[in-house]
Amino acid sequence: MNRILSKKKLSEDVYQMRVEAPLIASERRPGQFVIVQLDNDYGERIPLTIADADIREGTITLIFQAVGRTTHKLAEREVGDPIASVLGPLGKPTHIERFGTVVCVGGGIGVAPLYPIVKGMKEAGNRLVVIIGARTRPLVILEEEMRAVADELIVCTDDGSYGRKALVTGPLQEVCGRMPKPDLAVAIGPPIMMKFCAETTRPFGVPTVVSLNTIMIDGTGMCGGCRVTVGGKTRFVCVDGPEFDGHQVDFDNMMKRLRAYKSAEDEAHHRCHLEMEMHKRERQGA
Amino acid sequence: MSYVTSEALASESRRILETVLSGGRTLAPKERLAIPPQMMPSQDPVVRRKTMTEVALGYTAEQARLESMRCLQCRNAPCVEGCPVRIDIPGFLKAAGDGDFQKAIQIIKATSLLPAVCGRVCPQEAQCQANCTVGKALKDLGKAVSVGRVERYVADLERETGTAVPPVVKPETGKKVAVIGSGPASITVAADVRREGHKVVMYEAFHKPGGVMVYGIPEFRLPKSIVQTEIDTLKAMGVELHTNFVVGRTRKLKDLLEKDGFDAVFVGTGAGLPKFMGMEGENLVGVFSANEYLTRSNLMRAYDTGRADTPIYASRKVAVLGGGNVAMDAARTAVRLGAEEVRVVYRRTEVEMPARVEEVEHAKEEGVIFHLLQNAKRVLGDEAGRVTGLECLRYELGEPDASGRRRPVEIKGSEFVLDVDTVIVAIGNDSNPLIPSTTDGLKVTKWGNIVVDDTGKTSLDRVYAGGDIVLGAATVILAMGEGRRAAASINTLLGGQGTEGSGA
Numbered sequence: 001m002n003r004i005l006s007k008k009k010l011s012e013d014v015y016q017m018r019v020e021a022p023l024i025a026s027e028r029r030p031g032q033f034v035i036v037q038l039d040n041d042y043g044e045r046i047p048l049t050i051a052d053a054d055i056r057e058g059t060i061t062l063i064f065q066a067v068g069r070t071t072h073k074l075a076e077r078e079v080g081d082p083i084a085s086v087l088g089p090l091g092k093p094t095h096i097e098r099f100g101t102v103v104c105v106g107g108g109i110g111v112a113p114l115y116p117i118v119k120g121m122k123e124a125g126n127r128l129v130v131i132i133g134a135r136t137r138p139l140v141i142l143e144e145e146m147r148a149v150a151d152e153l154i155v156c157t158d159d160g161s162y163g164r165k166a167l168v169t170g171p172l173q174e175v176c177g178r179m180p181k182p183d184l185a186v187a188i189g190p191p192i193m194m195k196f197c198a199e200t201t202r203p204f205g206v207p208t209v210v211s212l213n214t215i216m217i218d219g220t221g222m223c224g225g226c227r228v229t230v231g232g233k234t235r236f237v238c239v240d241g242p243e244f245d246g247h248q249v250d251f252d253n254m255m256k257r258l259r260a261y262k263s264a265e266d267e268a269h270h271r272c273h274l275e276m277e278m279h280k281r282e283r284q285g286a
Numbered sequence: 287m288s289y290v291t292s293e294a295l296a297s298e299s300r301r302i303l304e305t306v307l308s309g310g311r312t313l314a315p316k317e318r319l320a321i322p323p324q325m326m327p328s329q330d331p332v333v334r335r336k337t338m339t340e341v342a343l344g345y346t347a348e349q350a351r352l353e354s355m356r357c358l359q360c361r362n363a364p365c366v367e368g369c370p371v372r373i374d375i376p377g378f379l380k381a382a383g384d385g386d387f388q389k390a391i392q393i394i395k396a397t398s399l400l401p402a403v404c405g406r407v408c409p410q411e412a413q414c415q416a417n418c419t420v421g422k423a424l425k426d427l428g429k430a431v432s433v434g435r436v437e438r439y440v441a442d443l444e445r446e447t448g449t450a451v452p453p454v455v456k457p458e459t460g461k462k463v464a465v466i467g468s469g470p471a472s473i474t475v476a477a478d479v480r481r482e483g484h485k486v487v488m489y490e491a492f493h494k495p496g497g498v499m500v501y502g503i504p505e506f507r508l509p510k511s512i513v514q515t516e517i518d519t520l521k522a523m524g525v526e527l528h529t530n531f532v533v534g535r536t537r538k539l540k541d542l543l544e545k546d547g548f549d550a551v552f553v554g555t556g557a558g559l560p561k562f563m564g565m566e567g568e569n570l571v572g573v574f575s576a577n578e579y580l581t582r583s584n585l586m587r588a589y590d591t592g593r594a595d596t597p598i599y600a601s602r603k604v605a606v607l608g609g610g611n612v613a614m615d616a617a618r619t620a621v622r623l624g625a626e627e628v629r630v631v632y633r634r635t636e637v638e639m640p641a642r643v644e645e646v647e648h649a650k651e652e653g654v655i656f657h658l659l660q661n662a663k664r665v666l667g668d669e670a671g672r673v674t675g676l677e678c679l680r681y682e683l684g685e686p687d688a689s690g691r692r693r694p695v696e697i698k699g700s701e702f703v704l705d706v707d708t709v710i711v712a713i714g715n716d717s718n719p720l721i722p723s724t725t726d727g728l729k730v731t732k733w734g735n736i737v738v739d740d741t742g743k744t745s746l747d748r749v750y751a752g753g754d755i756v757l758g759a760a761t762v763i764l765a766m767g768e769g770r771r772a773a774a775s776i777n778t779l780l781g782g783q784g785t786e787g788s789g790a
Contacts (some may be wrong), residue, residue, distance in 0.1 A: 017543075021529075023536050023537060024536065027535065027536060027537065036567045037493055038358075039595075040494065040592070041587070042587055042594045042595060043595050043596075044586070044594075044595035045493075045586070045596070045597045069595050070595060085493040085529070085530045086530060087491065087493075087530045087531075087532060087536075088532075088535065088536065089535055090532070090535055091534070096488055108471060121653050137324070170356045187361045187763060216493065217578060217581050217582065217586065217596075218492065218501075218581065218717065220491050220558065220720055221558060221559050221718050221719065222501075222558035222559070222560070222577055222581070222718065223560070223575060223578035223581055224560045224562070224574075224578055225574070225575075225576040227562075227569055228569070229569050234562060234564075234568065234569060239719065241719065248568075252671075253569055253671060255569075255672030256571055257571055257671070258572070258673075259568065259601065259670075260571045260572075261597040262597070263600075264597035265597065265602070286686060
């Protein structure tokens with residue numbers, strides 16, 4: 001049940017795992033996600049995007065950043081270890097059709113869920129301009145994979161250590177200013193990045209899809225913890241999303257909601273680092 | 287009602303039972319009416335404010351017998367009329383009054399599958415006990431025979447002494463039924479269908495089975511071990527259980543029928559889509575659906591802060607909106623999680639509260655403050671987007687509405703602000719749209735409830751539904767009743783009991 005078949009460290013704190021999940025692999029579509037839980041009694045349920053899947057092999061690929069208690073614990077798991085619960089595929093799949101030119105923007109770990117969308121859009125006959133950005137060079141992921149699919153790939157880093165020294169909104173603005181302008185923009189990354197991507201495309205009138213990653217428990221519409229304000233209305237990311245019209249999303253409200261458990265999480269994170277340090281010392285001592 | 291210790295209740299009941307039995311003859315109705323109603327022993331309110339363990343401790347054997355003896359054995363049995371699954375109530379009370387508890391539980395189990403659960407969570411005062419002649423004779427419905435408490439006693443006794451006989455499963459028929467969800471309706475269907483020898487596979491989206499009984503109803507009202515016992519019984523009968531499997535996403539409903547070889551499907555996915563008020567500030571940090579708040583505490587065990595990874599909001603002052611059992615559960619959970627002040631805001635009066643009377647009493651004993659004839663208007667927040675207050679309006683009762691209840695009417699200009707940091711919305715659930723939205727041709731009402739005929743069949747052949755997904759948010763016992771009906775139809779469809787000669 002849900003064994004980890006491979007594990008690769010993509011960059012500092014960013015991991016790629018291939019996980020056994022045959023049913024999810026065959027049903028999943030670009031844009032969908034899973035909910036993962038490491039311990040069925042006391043574990044937390046967290047949403048992770050599906051970066052890729054292999055139907056024949058019956059696996060899904062997860063790419064995640066060790067930022068919280070559960071992702072840190074997941075990063076500690078090794079090949080052959082099981083993951084107690086993997087539920088999915090959840091959320092509505094990306095609406096894919098032949099739009100014309102699609103500009104896809106991925107920031108940091110958001111490049112992972114963007115990848116299947118880029119592939120899907122390409123297969124549907126679109127021209128793909130892909131912009132990927134990261135804080136610094138070691139955090140750039142899936143560059144080769146993207147290059148293989150995109151018609152044009154722009155890589156940028158905040159500190160200029162690789163590619164262009166820019167935030168993703170810079171190249172996005174240039175692409176939007178081209179004639180003809182893109183028919184669709186897709187932006188996935190940290191909320192603040194998606195917010196500014198939406199602000200960048202708005203004056204150009206380029207429809208912009210964003211994929212939201214919020215706090216969730218069940219992932220099936222039952223708890224409402226993931227709710228966001230879109231166009232003044234309350235929507236559930238798990239069943240109504242995860243993709244929404246970026247021009248309608250109230251990102252400020254969403255970012256505040258993401259910090260709901262900040263103090264508890266900080267404490268847990270701290271505790272988690274202490275535990276890891278202890279494990280390390282135990283191993284060294286042994 | 288003031289708190290009486292379990293010890294006092296136990297010794298009192300021993301004394302009375304001795305007196306009653308000393309006559310050595312059948313009691314006259316007058317003598318039965320003279321037996322004092324037996325109070326439910328419960329944990330001390332001061333102690334239980336800090337623990338998740340069960341509040342109501344259950345009758346002693348003496349109490350169970352005495353309470354049963356209060357039954358007048360009415361020939362027309364009005365109580366049975368009030369029971370959604372028509373348990374032979376006078377029958378089991380007679381046996382329990384005689385001290386034959388084993389016979390009592392067998393009588394209940396002939397109709398009900400989950401007596402230990404229903405004895406705890408059924409709204410008896412609105413069902414069997416509402417019709418009780420004893421309550422009427424004593425001119426106090428609160429003094430009706432406590433049917434549910436006796437039911438609970440005999441069910442617990444059977445479980446705790448391990449005397450339950452697992453249901454007999456007929457020889458395998460080779461037929462296969464998928465049951466979606468693992469709450470009360472689904473458990474009932476699984477058991478009834480399996481008994482006929484059909485293979486049953488149950489699919490649960492969460493990582494643990496039990497549905498609302500494990501994510502919604504708190505431990506202090508329904509211990510998880512009781513639900514687990516029911517699930518273990520199903521497994522012992524050969525029911526296959528898949529958790530982390532959400533039908534509609536992991537597999538489409540139609541694929542179960544068309545590709546996976548199931549002969550029939552039962553949909554018992556419940557009313558899992560929380561309603562919100564639609565008021566300003568409802569998406570501020572610190573506003574939760576009762577579902578979320580309770581799931582964090584119950585299923586995810588967030589109350590166990592030392593061990594659980596799932597956090598729960600650290601609240602000082604809490605307002606719970608609504609007057610049902612879920613609202614009481616949320617308020618009492620907040621008390622246990624350490625909130626200093628917990629308020630329930632309800633726009634009608636206590637009489638109209640849908641919650642069980644016992645839950646309201648327990649909430650009051652635990653210090654929950656009730657704001658009746660008041661309703662939330664908007665949530666106030668600070669710059670960080672966190673809740674700082676709840677603006678409410680006062681209401682008065684106006685003319686009766688279509689349901690006969692006097693309609694609450696807002697008093698203009700009566701706004702006032704409650705100082706709270708947490709708001710829990712417990713005003714009910716709509717139907718979860720996941721299965722209808724991924725299953726072509728499955729008819730639903732405008733509220734999203736799946737439409738079924740009087741056999742429990744949906745608009746699709748071989749697909750049945752029951753429980754809250756059909757009824758809207760209701761009760762465990764109604765879900766069970768629906769499950770029984772659907773199971774009987776499925777068994778008929780598959781050529782089981784009572785269908786000889788129907789051709790196969």
